[in-house]
Amino acid sequence: MTDKILTQHFGLENLFKIDVYLENKGYEAAKKALTDMKADEILEEVKAANLRGRGGAGFPAGVKWGFVPKDIEKPKYLCVNADEGEPGTFKDRYIMTHNPHLLIEGIIITSFCVGIHTAFIYIRGEYEAVALRLEQAISEAYDKDFLGESILGTGFKLDVYVHRGAGAYICGEETALLESLEGKRGNPRLKPPFPASVGLFGCPTVINNVETVSNIPSIILNGAAWFCQVGLPKDGGTRIFGVSGMVKKPGIYELPVGTNLKEIIIKHAGGMMEGKKLKAVIPGGMSAPILTAEEIDISMDFDSLVEAKSMLGSAAIIVIDEETSMLDVLRRVTKFYSHESCGQCTPCRIGNSWINKIVKRMADGNGKREDLDKIIQLANNMMGKTLCPLGDAAAMPVLSIIQKFRKELESYIPLGN
């Protein structure tokens, strides 16, 4: 059996059409789940698979579903997070464009397991073409009785809608996503209560990333043991690694969880561009602390990256070469977070714009000796001191870049300043 779960059939022409999907075992997992399995059995299987959230946080999907109260009068909702805003990340676009029915099938099984009858796919606004493709696929699924009043005659009802965002990174944070879906500014909510108990419209809500949900059909068809064996026992399955930056072959590579980062860059992404030398790698989207060239001999799984004081995040790998100035990287990183802070928490709103102003001044050649320590102080003042993880997400790359490239950064400060 191939080790590819999500991109296995990507080579097929018109995979996005339901007929082609059906010819390749499409919707068989949904049939199995809805006709041969009880909700509890599905939940146990997904828990045993150790499917960890692919959006970035790595929370086990089965455990998350288990938090939803069972006997409750209120409706329950599924929100699929297709906001994909973490810089460097583009994997969900590939799944939704090439294999939209895999996502829909995952939505059906997830909803059946948790007792959900309405699901929303919250997709970033820029992906208009992708949203249209999803809507087309959803309409095909209704026509073939995979969605609607009584799916495959089982009496299980499910409606799925595509909901477009409008260009705000913060809406990838799950409670900001809920606010946005309710028609408001994307200001994250205070937790607890967690969305599993109080989510969309005050009702229990499951929020899972596109890639996470798309893994469900294979777990149902092939079993949790198989899924763990593809990846690692505590972190099952594959990841779609998105490689960008100074490599010969940027793109997506679906590989088992635990594949070595060096191997991904050199073997799969073709190594460095002609004449370029590796300087640093961001291993899990821009929020992930940076790794130096010496640190990339590492297993790409959640726990190994935490041990290396970085994170796997969305598995988006950004490769930086020797000629790139780390001050330039710092400028880009800090500009992004100062732009995307929602403004709700003072440490993040003020901290990010202040840091960005200092970095810009340094980039203009007017850095001062005390600047780097000031930035560290501001970043530390954001860590753990905001409602949502954006504060940490902004502080982590900044702190790691200064820690690992301090000498270089100091070299840009004019003597005597």
Place this chain on the structure above:
Amino acid sequence: MSPELTDQTKKKIEEIASRYASKEAALLPVLHLVQHEKGFISQQEEKQVAHLLNIKPIKVKEVVTFYTMFNQKEVGKYHIQVCSNLSCSLLGSESLIDHLKNKLGIEIGETTSDKKFTLMTVECLGACEQAPCMMINFDYFGNLDKEKIDNILDNLE
């Protein structure tokens, strides 16, 4: 003052609103619809949308000003948005932005006098494998260099 929304748009708005437990939740999809019809969202449209969804106009303004994709003023026929985030800047997006500024004779955020082009920079578009990349209206263009940009722009009517 811009004319009323068409009956067709109003009907579509009702249909979208029926998907949600609260009418207000239809705000983002409805604003996309209005912008698609009008090109941008003026104060007049904010009021109309507020009325149709039975919410206060200030609620609509809050949302229009929060989300960068909603245009608060008129943009050109072709809205060029160049990604300036990390992967794209590693591969030279800054020199491409300078090239576009020179070619169009405008700064970032401005529209050409014939109202054909508006130039903006954006954060990550989610197409880093094609860096440097840009969007023109909703079409993505990747692996850009100056010649490619010239070709794309010269072929736009």
